[in-house]
Amino acid sequence: MYAVISDIHSNLEALTAVLADLDALGVRDVRCLGDVVGYGPSPLECVDLVQRRAQVVVRGNHDEALVHGAYGFHLRAKDALDWTRDQLRPGFMSGQAVRRRWDWLTTLPLRHEDGPDVFVHGSPRDPTQEYLMAAEAAYGPSEKFEEVFAAFDRLLFVGHTHHPGVITSDYEGRTPAQLGGALRVDDLAGRKAIVNVGSVGQPRDGDPRACYVLVDDDVVTWRRVPYAADRTVARVRATPRLHPSLGERLLVGT
Numbered sequence: 001m002y003a004v005i006s007d008i009h010s011n012l013e014a015l016t017a018v019l020a021d022l023d024a025l026g027v028r029d030v031r032c033l034g035d036v037v038g039y040g041p042s043p044l045e046c047v048d049l050v051q052r053r054a055q056v057v058v059r060g061n062h063d064e065a066l067v068h069g070a071y072g073f074h075l076r077a078k079d080a081l082d083w084t085r086d087q088l089r090p091g092f093m094s095g096q097a098v099r100r101r102w103d104w105l106t107t108l109p110l111r112h113e114d115g116p117d118v119f120v121h122g123s124p125r126d127p128t129q130e131y132l133m134a135a136e137a138a139y140g141p142s143e144k145f146e147e148v149f150a151a152f153d154r155l156l157f158v159g160h161t162h163h164p165g166v167i168t169s170d171y172e173g174r175t176p177a178q179l180g181g182a183l184r185v186d187d188l189a190g191r192k193a194i195v196n197v198g199s200v201g202q203p204r205d206g207d208p209r210a211c212y213v214l215v216d217d218d219v220v221t222w223r224r225v226p227y228a229a230d231r232t233v234a235r236v237r238a239t240p241r242l243h244p245s246l247g248e249r250l251l252v253g254t
C-alpha cells in the first residue's frame with residue numbers, strides 16, 4: 001500500500017493532517033507529485049516534512065520556478081513564489097541545513113516509474129507545465145492525449161490541476177464521486193487511466209478538505225481530510241507579501 005500526495009503549496013496544517021491520517025492507517029510508502037511550495041505561508045516546514053516522509057518526490061512547476069523564475073504565473077502566484085524563494089534560497093551566511101534543503105528542492109527528478117505506472121506533476125510530455133483536464137479530453141481523440149496515453153502502460157498519476165479524478169483512454173472523465181470514491185484497475189478492462197490525486201494544500205473542486213489517494217492492491221481510493229484551514233488563513237494574513245485571497249480560497253476549496 002502506498003499514498004500519493006501532491007500540491008501541498010506550503011500549507012502546513014493540511015500536510016500535517018494528511019500525514020496524521022497516513023500514520024493512523026499505517027502507511028509508510030509516500031510518493032509526492034510536486035508543488036511542495038508556492039501560494040502558502042509555511043514553505044520551510046513543508047519542505048522538511050515532505051523530505052522526511054516521502055520516498056519519492058517529483059518536481060512541480062512551483063518548485064521549478066524557484067530556480068527558473070515564475071514565468072506565466074499570475075501576479076499573486078508570482079509574488080508568493082518570490083517571497084517563497086526569499087525564505088528558501090541560501091545566502092552567504094547560510095548553514096548546511098539551508099543549503100541542503102535548497103539543493104534537494106531544486107534538483108527533484110521530473111518523473112518516477114513503478115512497473116507499468118508513471119508519476120509526474122503535470123503530464124509525461126511536459127512534466128511540470130502541461131495540464132491534463134477532463135474537460136479537454138471530453139472533446140474526444142486529440143494528438144495531445146494520444147501522446148500522453150502512449151507514454152505509460154497502465155496508470156499515470158498526476159496532480160497540477162488540483163482537480164481529483166480520472167481520465168480513461170476512451171476519453172471518459174470521472175470525478176471521485178462518480179467513481180464511488182475509488183478506481184479498481186480490474187474495472188478498466190485494459191484501458192489506461194490518468195489518475196489525478198487532487199491537492200493536499202489548495203483543493204479547487206469545491207471541497208476544502210485536503211485530498212490525496214491511497215493505492216492498495218490495484219485499488220485507488222481518494223481520501224478527504226478536514227484540517228484547520230482557519231489557521232492557515234491566519235498565517236497568510238500575517239505574511240504581508242502573500243495576498244489575503246490565497247488564504248481565503250482555502251475555506252471554500254476553489
Ligand code: ZN
Binds near residue numbers: 007035
Ligand atoms: Zn499546484
